[in-house]
Amino acid sequence: MTDNTHRMDEINSNNKLNLIVCIGSSCHLRGSRDVVQILEKLVASKDVGDKVNLSGSFCMGECTNGVCVSVNGKKFSLTPSTTESFFEKEIMEVLNK
Numbered sequence: 404m405t406d407n408t409h410r411m412d413e414i415n416s417n418n419k420l421n422l423i424v425c426i427g428s429s430c431h432l433r434g435s436r437d438v439v440q441i442l443e444k445l446v447a448s449k450d451v452g453d454k455v456n457l458s459g460s461f462c463m464g465e466c467t468n469g470v471c472v473s474v475n476g477k478k479f480s481l482t483p484s485t486t487e488s489f490f491e492k493e494i495m496e497v498l499n500k
């Protein structure tokens with residue numbers, strides 16, 4: 404049986420979610436360093452290091468109100484205080500699908 408309904412576009416060929424945090428100057432001023440630290444802790448505490456590829460990027464052209472974070476190309480604007488709820492919704496829920 405083939406599983407054509409599974410959203411493979413959300414998971415790359417390594418079976419890992421690409422989670423990229425902007426470390427450009429604007430996002431840096433808005434707390435990207437804290438966001439990265441929180442994400443690193445969440446990845447470790449949820450034990451999903453083998454499913455999430457966490458990396459940094461220069462300016463992604465979305466300098467808005469928060470820190471620009473992308474999940475397999477989909478962009479989000481985070482602050483340190485919204486990072487945990489973002490992780491639950493956009494990372495854990497996708498991984499648990």
Ligand code: FES
Nearest residue numbers: 425427430462465
């Ligand atoms: S500095 Fe982060 S999107 Fe521009």
